[in-house]
Amino acid sequence: MKSGKFWAWVTFILGAAYFFIPLIATMEFSMRMKRGEYSFEAYRVVLGDPRFQESFTFSVVAAVFTIILGVLLVVPTAYWIRLRLPQLRPVVEFVTLLPLVIPAIVIVFGYIRMYGSNSPLPFLSSDMGTNALLVIGYATLALPYMYRAVDTGLRTIDVRTLTEAAQILGAGWTTIISRVILPNVLIAVLSGAFLTFAIVIGEFTIASLLNRPAFGPYLQNIGANRAYEPAALAIIAFVITWGCMSVIQVLSRFAPKSANRPN
Template sequence: MREGRLWSWLAVALGGLYFLLPLVGMFDFSMRMQRDGYSFEAYRVVLADPQFQQTFGYSVVLALLTIVLGILLIVPTAYFVRLRFPGLRPVVEFLTLLPLVIPPIVIVFGYIRIYNTSSVLPLTGSWWGTNLLILFGYATLSLPYMYRSVDTGLRTIDVGSLTEAAQSLGSGWTRILAVVILPNVFVSVLSGAFLTFAIVIGEYVFAALLNVGSFGPYMVWMGGNRAYEPSALAVVAFAITWACMALIQLVTRFSKFSTVRR
C-alpha cells in the first residue's frame, strides 16, 4: 500500500509541475518589464489602461446577466423535468450537451445569418440587438454546466415532498421555486454561476465576430501588440478563474458545515 501511495503522490506531483511550471514562467516574465529587476510595472500598466477597465467591466456585467438568465431558464426547467416529466430528462440532458458538441463559431455564424440587417429581425444592426444576441449565446454556452449543477442539487432533496408541503400551505409555482426550491439548491446554483462567470470572462469567438468590446478580444489584441503586458493580463485572468473555483469550494464546504451543525 505504501508503494502504491508513493506512486500516486508522484503522479500528482508530476501533473502539478506540468501545469504550474508554465504559469510560473509566465509570471516571472511578466515581472521583468523593467530591466533593473523584478517589478509589478506590467500589472500597473494593464490595470491602469482605460480599455482594460472598460472591457473587463463590460464582461463582468454581461457575465452577471448571463448568470441571471441561466438561473431563470435552468432552475424551473430542471425542477419541472424532475417533478412532472422525468421521461424527458434524457432529451433535456442531450439538448444541454449540444453546446459542447457544436463549436461556438457555428452558433455565432448562425446568429449572423439569421439576424443580419437584411433579415426580418435585424438584431446585428443595433447595439442592443447585438448585446441581446451575445447574452443568449453565452447563456447557451453555459447550459451544460448550469444544468448539471442544478440537476445535481435537485437530486439531493425530495422535490415531491417539498412541493406537496408548499402547495398544502397555499403556495403557487412561482413562490415554490423562489422560496422552497432555490434556497435548497443554492450551492449548486452558485457552482454553475461561478463556472458561467469564468466562461464569459474569457470568451472570444462570440465577442470578436459580433464586434463587441469585451475582455476576450482585448486579451487577444494585447497579446498581438505588447510584450510583457499580455503575460500580466493572462495571470490576472487565471487569478479570476481560480478565485471562482475557490469560491465554489468555499461555499460548498460552508454549506456542508452549516448542514452538519443543524
C-alpha cells in the same frame, strides 16, 4: 506496493511540474518589464489602461446577465422535469450537452446568418440587440454546466414533497419556485453561476465575431501588440478563474448533503 508508491510520486511530481512551470514562467515574465529588476510595472500599466477597465466591466456585466438568463432558463426547467415530466429528461439532458459537441464558433456563425439586419429577428441591427445575442450565446455555452449544477442540487432535495407541502399551505407556482425551491438549491445555482462567470469573463470567439468590446478580444489585441502586459493579464485571468473555483469549493461545503429523502 513500495514501487507503486514510488511511481505515484513520480507521476504526481511530473504533473505538478508541468502545471506549475508555466505559471512561474508567466509570473517571472510579467515582472520583467523594467530592465534589470523585477517589478509590478506591467500590472500597473494594465490595470491603469482605460480599455482594460472598459472591456473588463463590459464582460462582468455580460457575465451577470448571462447568469440571470441561465438561472431563469434552467431552474424552472430542471424543476419541472423532476416534478412533472421525467419522461422528457433524456431529451433535455441531450440538448443541454449539445454545446459541448457543437463548437461555439459554429453556433455564433449560425447567429450571424440567422439574426442579421435583414432577417425577421434582426438582433444584429442594433447595439443592444447584439449585446443581447452575446448574452444568449454565453448562456448557451454555459448551459451544460448550469444545468448539471442545478440538477445535482435538485437531486439532493425532495422536490415533490416540498412542492406538495407548499401547495397545501396555499402557495402558487411563483411562490413555490422563488421561496421554496430556489433557496434550497441556492448553493447549486451559485456554483453554476461562478462557473459561468469563469467561462464567460475571458471568452473570445463569440465576443470577437459579434464585434463586442469585451475582455476576450481586448486580451487578444494586447497579445498581438505588447510584450509584458499579456503575461500580467494571464496571471490576472488565472487568479480570477482560481477565485471562482475557490468560491464554488467553499459553497459546496454549505450544500445540503441529502435532506429528508424518503428513499
